[in-house]
Amino acid sequence: xxxxxxxxxxxxxxxxxxxxxxxxxxxxxxxxxxxxxxxxxxxxxxxxxxxxxxxxxxxxxxxxxxxxxxxxxxxxxxxxxxxxxxxxxxxxxxxxxxxxxxxxxxxxxxxxxxxxxxxxxxxxxxxxxxxxxxxxxxxxxxxxxxxxxxxxxxxxxxxxxxxxxxxxxxxxxxxxxxxxxxxxxxxxxxxxxxxxxxxxxxxxxxxxxxxxxxxxxxxxxxxxxxxxxxxxxxxxxxxxxxxxxxxxxxxxxxxxxxxxxxxxxxxxxxxxxxxxxxxxxxxxxxxxxxxxxxxxxxxxxxxxxxxxxxxxxxxxxxxxxxxxxxxxxxxxxxxxxxxxxxxxxxxxxxxxxxxxxxxxxxxxxxxxxxxxxxxxxxxxxxxxxxxxxxxxxxxxxxxxxxxxxxxxxxxxxxxxxxxxxxxx
Amino acid sequence: xxxxxxxxxxxxxxxxxxxxxxxxxxxxxxxxxxxxxxxxxxxxxxxxxxxxxxxxxxxxxxxxxxxxxxxxxxxxxxxxxxxxxxxxxxxxxxxxxxxxxxxxxxxxxxxxxxxxxxxxxxxxxxxxxxxxxxxxxxxxxxxxxxxxxxxxxxxxxxxxxxxxxxxxxxxxxxxxxxxxxxxxxxxxxxxxxxxxxxxxxxxxxxxxxxxxxxxxxxxxxxxxxxxxxxxxxxxxxxxxxxxxxxxxxxxxxxxxxxxxxxxxxxxxxxxxxxxxxxxxxxxxxxxxxxxxxxxxxxxxxxxxxxxxxxxxxxxxxxxxxxxxxxxxxxxxxxxxxxxxxxxxxxxxxxxxxxxxxxxxxxxxxxxxxxxxxxxxxxxxxxxxxxxxxxxxxxxxxxxxxxxxxxxxxxxxxxxxxxxxxxxx
Numbered sequence: 001x002x003x004x005x006x007x008x009x010x011x012x013x014x015x016x017x018x019x020x021x022x023x024x025x026x027x028x029x030x031x032x033x034x035x036x037x038x039x040x041x042x043x044x045x046x047x048x049x050x051x052x053x054x055x056x057x058x059x060x061x062x063x064x065x066x067x068x069x070x071x072x073x074x075x076x077x078x079x080x081x082x083x084x085x086x087x088x089x090x091x092x093x094x095x096x097x098x099x100x101x102x103x104x105x106x107x108x109x110x111x112x113x114x115x116x117x118x119x120x121x122x123x124x125x126x127x128x129x130x131x132x133x134x135x136x137x138x139x140x141x142x143x144x145x146x147x148x149x150x151x152x153x154x155x156x157x158x159x160x161x162x163x164x165x166x167x168x169x170x171x172x173x174x175x176x177x178x179x180x181x182x183x184x185x186x187x188x189x190x191x192x193x194x195x196x197x198x199x200x201x202x203x204x205x206x207x208x209x210x211x212x213x214x215x216x217x218x219x220x221x222x223x224x225x226x227x228x229x230x231x232x233x234x235x236x237x238x239x240x241x242x243x244x245x246x247x248x249x250x251x252x253x254x255x256x257x258x259x260x261x262x263x264x265x266x267x268x269x270x271x272x273x274x275x276x277x278x279x280x281x282x283x284x285x286x287x288x289x290x291x292x293x294x295x296x297x298x299x300x301x302x303x304x305x306x307x308x309x310x311x312x313x314x315x316x317x318x319x320x321x322x323x324x325x326x327x328x329x330x331x332x333x334x335x336x337x338x339x340x341x342x343x344x345x346x347x348x349x350x351x352x353x354x355x356x357x358x359x360x361x362x363x364x365x366x367x368x369x370x371x372x373x374x375x376x377x378x379x380x381x382x383x384x385x386x387x388x389x390x391x392x393x394x395x396x397x398x399x400x401x402x403x404x405x406x407x408x409x410x411x412x413x414x415x416x417x418x419x420x421x422x423x424x
Numbered sequence: 425x426x427x428x429x430x431x432x433x434x435x436x437x438x439x440x441x442x443x444x445x446x447x448x449x450x451x452x453x454x455x456x457x458x459x460x461x462x463x464x465x466x467x468x469x470x471x472x473x474x475x476x477x478x479x480x481x482x483x484x485x486x487x488x489x490x491x492x493x494x495x496x497x498x499x500x501x502x503x504x505x506x507x508x509x510x511x512x513x514x515x516x517x518x519x520x521x522x523x524x525x526x527x528x529x530x531x532x533x534x535x536x537x538x539x540x541x542x543x544x545x546x547x548x549x550x551x552x553x554x555x556x557x558x559x560x561x562x563x564x565x566x567x568x569x570x571x572x573x574x575x576x577x578x579x580x581x582x583x584x585x586x587x588x589x590x591x592x593x594x595x596x597x598x599x600x601x602x603x604x605x606x607x608x609x610x611x612x613x614x615x616x617x618x619x620x621x622x623x624x625x626x627x628x629x630x631x632x633x634x635x636x637x638x639x640x641x642x643x644x645x646x647x648x649x650x651x652x653x654x655x656x657x658x659x660x661x662x663x664x665x666x667x668x669x670x671x672x673x674x675x676x677x678x679x680x681x682x683x684x685x686x687x688x689x690x691x692x693x694x695x696x697x698x699x700x701x702x703x704x705x706x707x708x709x710x711x712x713x714x715x716x717x718x719x720x721x722x723x724x725x726x727x728x729x730x731x732x733x734x735x736x737x738x739x740x741x742x743x744x745x746x747x748x749x750x751x752x753x754x755x756x757x758x759x760x761x762x763x764x765x766x767x768x769x770x771x772x773x774x775x776x777x778x779x780x781x782x783x784x785x786x787x788x789x790x791x792x793x794x795x796x797x798x799x800x801x802x803x804x805x806x807x808x809x810x811x812x813x814x815x816x817x818x819x820x821x822x823x824x825x826x827x828x829x830x831x832x833x834x835x836x837x838x839x840x841x842x843x844x845x846x847x848x
Contacts, residue, residue: 007491007554008545033541035496043558044491067431067468070576071560072459073497074518074530094498094519094528098565104518106498106530117465119456121432130431132468137497141522149830154496278613 001323001369003357006030007044012368020216022146022302025314029373031301031322038145038153044323045374046089046301050156052320053300054135056187057158060180064173066131066160071113075136077103079112089201094139103217106139109202111270111292114161128278128288129173133160135297142325146215149302150258154353156297163271163288165280170289174265177293181210181261188300189308189317194256195221195230202264204294206235210261210295215304217257225329226250230257258303260294314375317395324418325354326376330364340382343392343407352414372397378414425747425782427794429673430454430739433467434794444640448547449738455725455746460765462569462577469798472746474580476798477724478559480611488597490555490584495537497561499612503536530563533626534568535694535716539586542712543700549589552702552712553597559721571640572839573726574682579827580721587695587712594713598689601717605634605685612724613732613741617681618655619645624718626688630659634719635683638730641681647675650674654681664698669713682727685719738799739821740766748777748842751799754788754807764806767816767831776838796821802838 007030014024015034019310026032031046031356055384058068077095080086086093086105093233093264094106107113117129138157147154160177164170178194192210197219199207211221211230220233224244231238231245233254238245240254252418268287271277277285308315309424314339325347329340337358357367381393391404405413431454438448439458450456466474482492486707487582504510510517517529534638542554558585569577584601586596586624602618609616614635621643623631636647644657645771648668648781655669657661657678662669664678692711694699732739742748748772753764761782768780779800781791782799782817795803805817819826830839 001491005489005491007556009551033544035537035540036500039496039498041496041537042494047492047558049493050494065429067425067429068471069468070466070471070474070580072463072465074463074563075732089522094522095522096518096530098518102564106520113459113465116459120457132431134471139498154498156494215442244705265453 001044001355003355004251004359006355009375013310013420015131018148019146020148020150020302020306022150022305025309025373026149026302027312029375032149033174038142038151040149040298042298047376048322049301049304049316049320050297052322053156053188053297056319057184057295057297058135058186061133061158061160064131064176064180066133066162067270068134070134070136071107071110071117071138073107074104075107075113076190077105080105081114082178082201083110083112083270085201085409091400092140092142094141102288107136108138108140109292109294110134110136110159111161111202111266111290112274114292115163115270115274115276116291117275122163122276122278122288126277128165131160131162131168131173133293135157147218147302149298150216150306151218152298155299158295159295160293161291162293163276163290165278165286165288167267167289170291171266172263174263174291178208179262179291181263181295183261184295185210187319188304189319190260190303192260193221193230193255195257196235197232197233197262199234199255199264203269205265205267207265208263209259211254211257212260212303212307213255213257213304214307215256217259219257220261221255222252223255224250225253228332245415251384258299258306260300261293263293265294266372268288293385309375312369313373316375316377318377318418321322321375321377323355323376323382325352325378325382325414326357326371326374327354327381328357328367331361334389336382337382339387339407343380343382344412346411347414350411352353352418378417380410406411425468425779426629427477427779428783430779434797442572442575443570444572444726444730445733446640446729449485449729449733449797451724451798452800453738462566464573464576464577464722466722469746473728473744474742476744476746477612478582481608481721482559482718484608485557485584486599487581488555488604490557492558492588493556494558495531495534495541497563498528498593499531499532499537501529503540504529507536507694507828509536509625516564516566516625517563526662526671530559532562532564533716533718534558534560534583534688535585535714536698538716539694539698539700539714542587543698543832545846546587546700546702546712548703549705552589553586553593555584555586555597557582557717559656570641570702574640574730575642579723582719582721584717585715586717587700587714589702589710589712591691591713593808594689594715594829598687598715602632602687605687605717608719609636609684611743612728614684614727614741616654616684617645617647617679619655619656619681620659620685621656622659623688627688627690627693627780629691631689632687632721632835633683635681636684636727636731637679637681637742638727639680640730641660641683643680643681643683645679645681646676647679648674649677669768684724684727685717687717688715690724692717699775733799737797739801740801740803742842745799745801747777747779747800748805749776749802749838750781750795750798751804752781752795752806754790754791756784757808759811760806760808763811763831767804767806767834770835771838774835774839802841804834
């Protein structure tokens with residue numbers, strides 16, 4: 001994409017109400033814009049990153065045998081009444097009444113909607129397991145929404161739901177999803193701590209949370225300095241400095257953390273309430289074992305910025321960067337323009353995503369500031385000086401070093417660097 | 425994907441309330457399921473088709489220089505008040521109040537939200553044009569929702585918004601989008617009639633509608649039998665049998681039609697109300713020229729079924745089919761299983777999307793009925809009989825003819841047939 005066309009331009013000053021770093025940087029760099037507190041438009045750059053995050057998670061969810069669907073966002077009261085959550089989760093739900101007097105809740109989650117869908121098709125054990133997920137909008141009436149895109153009133157989530165014939169089959173899949181989560185988080189570059197925690201309006205069971213340590217996190221967790229086991233402070237019987245109850249060797253340390261994912265085991269609690277029964281091999285009717293598994297897409301987006309940045313801007317991991325290359329033309333001579341245009345087209349032809357700063361009304365300094373703010377992994381500079389040596393300048397966003405690289409070797413180099421992820 | 429794993433199974437009988445053919449076939453074949461009247465879950469097959477439709481439209485929108493974003497769905501009353509639509513479009517809007525007493529409308533469209541976003545960044549003519557689109561959920565309080573997925577209360581839409589410095593620039597882009605629409609609809613296999621129509625709650629100007637002739641359509645249009653010009657009956661001064669007012673040669677014929685897309689020119693009406701002004705070259709402040717452009721994603725899905733089917737099921741065009749190949753193993757001998765598995769893996773390796781009917785509890789007749797119902801373009805059958813000649817059976821869903829094809833020539837044949845779209 002040509003930066004001269006990109007909407008919007010970057011902004012020098014962060015909005016006054018932007019306390020969180022992700023809020024400041026994502027708004028300044030043009031990734032998102034706030035409609036109202038807790039509700040964001042994902043702008044072209046932000047939507048590109050969100051889609052990269054979605055694709056990583058999609059691949060990992062598919063690898064567990066889950067199937068992608070899209071469930072509705074406006075849900076009839078009757079379904080929520082079946083589990084009692086129309087009342088018990090009332091605080092977090094947005095509710096409305098249509099002109100015919102019918103009552104609805106907006107999707108703050110989809111357990112009831114998934115179970116309603118599954119029970120329409122479920123007859124016998126041969127229909128199990130059923131594992132469906134979607135990427136969709138969630139609405140939560142949060143008392144505060146001040147951490148940038150980390151906690152929204154309207155946000156994007158991946159939620160997976162699965163039902164099983166037995167406890168054993170459920171927990172086998174539960175571990176499979178947990179492994180898939182760890183793979184996805186690793187691809188984002190997160191060092192994730194898995195913690196035990198309480199289930200809130202979801203379940204009385206213990207749940208598993210996937211936490212990324214960060215000073216802006218809203219959770220307080222205790223992490224073992226040896227085995228990296230985690231415990232949410234809310235449910236911990238230990239305190240910081242205690243021996244780890246898991247490995248018995250390390251010491252617990254208190255950390256602030258952002259919860260980027262969670263897994264809820266529901267046993268048969270919801271399926272009994274919603275009468276999601278199947279006929280087992282012996283002919284008996286049994287309720288299914290049920291679990292749900294969430295990852296906040298927009299929260300991952302914000303967390304990436306909280307973790308990967310410096311004082312100049314964002315430093316995207318390659319796996320989710322909006323573009324791989326930021327191609328910068330810093331003089332507007334015919335020679336530079338021609339060389340930059342050719343390189344841009346060559347990159348496109350090779351399928352290497354590039355943002356091409358073709359603007360003619362910006363100084364080199366302004367352009368480099370934008371490069372650092374936006375945070376694309378590789379910067380390539382074309383100038384009269386580099387062209388005199390048939391070269392371009394190549395710099396990683398995460399490094400200070402600038403290399404002069406011959407143009408005729410650049411594409412091969414980039415193809416190797418970018419496409420072969422194992423060699424990085 | 426293995427059909428033994430696919431959720432859900434097909435259904436023999438259409439639901440009793442299913443009047444529309446798209447409702448009957450899409451539910452029976454397992455593409456969608458109704459949550460409540462006018463609200464559907466897109467199941468794995470249906471979501472695959474929706475994504476294919478989205479990708480075609482995305483490519484055509486990008487080709488006009490538009491940029492993809494994602495705008496929120498829950499909108500504050502204040503913004504809708506600026507144009508007066510909080511009141512004037514009240515009938516179609518779902519409204520709600522949160523626990524703090526703040527009022528919201530759910531997205532029935534996004535004109536106001538786009539303009540609010542654009543005016544935050546817009547300063548001078550050098551910032552124009554701005555052309556943003558998204559694929560997102562719309563909520564409309566429709567009095568009736570009985571045409572399957574053709575008219576929903578919650579549905580998916582592509583909506584594009586653009587603002588421009590002048591009438592001339594606006595109408596130039598308007599025609600560019602219109603051309604992109606025609607290309608997209610052609611890729612879906614639609615024979616589209618472009619009609620002039622009234623703008624409803626959107627505008628007092630004439631709008632352009634993209635209509636597909638079908639007996640289940642809710643619109644009545646007059647079409648010239650010579651030049652194919654169209655007029656919506658609502659605004660037509662002519663009647664069926666009259667000479668075409670456009671070409672003056674053909675005669676107008678009355679048709680029922682489904683509106684799959686529309687384009688609204690708003691002049692400066694909304695931008696004046698919302699104070700979306702820019703500084704022009706001469707230093708004067710001017711309101712932007714504004715337009716919006718919609719395509720109903722889920723309506724396209726339903727229309728495809730209304731247009732492309734026979735008495736046995738759906739016949740998807742290749743451009744949007746959920747899979748390209750339906751691979752069917754009709755005996756469960758080791759030899760057949762092994763050959764079918766190998767072929768399935770070879771297809772995957774070549775990047776050819778296949779649904780593999782690996783089920784061992786279905787007869788050949790049941791499998792063929794599912795193939796016809798689901799409507800994937802190519803059926804490949806592996807059986808003891810075909811293997812005796814080192815062959816598989818190849819049949820197009822749209823044709824009766826069955827060809828015996830050598831396995832070692834099949835992949836090359838499919839690659840040519842499927843990947844090279846120009847040769848079809």
